[in-house]
Amino acid sequence: MSDILARLHSVLEERKQAEPSSSYVASLYHKGLNKILEKVGEEAVESILAARDAEVSGNNDKLIGETADLWFHSMVMLSKLGANPDQVLAELDKRFGLSGIDEKNSRSQQGE
Numbered sequence: 001m002s003d004i005l006a007r008l009h010s011v012l013e014e015r016k017q018a019e020p021s022s023s024y025v026a027s028l029y030h031k032g033l034n035k036i037l038e039k040v041g042e043e044a045v046e047s048i049l050a051a052r053d054a055e056v057s058g059n060n061d062k063l064i065g066e067t068a069d070l071w072f073h074s075m076v077m078l079s080k081l082g083a084n085p086d087q088v089l090a091e092l093d094k095r096f097g098l099s100g101i102d103e104k105n106s107r108s109q110q111g112e
Contacts, residue, residue: 005075005085012079028076036077043070 015023020030028036047070050063075085098106 002085002089005089008072008075009079009084012076016079025076029080033077033080036073036080039073040070040077043073046070 012025015025016029018026020027028039043066047063047066050066054060054063078084078088
């Protein structure tokens, strides 16, 4: 799975050099971080609404599509800020073996 994220990250990095008129991602980079954050927020809300619908309908198709959009735009955000998916995966890996309660408490103590 991380191969897909690595491939996407590579494409996102390439788009940083592209003309805004040549690609959607290049246009997002050109519009700046606030536009990218707006898209992340929009996709998060759409994912939430799709999850509510999926619970009622039992069909996850729209939820999967909206979550893909959310992940995609989150990766654009990370790339814009010089971060990459390996860093996120490493953070998730660090959390294995740690209870969610303990992990949340450790973030609270660190001022996060």
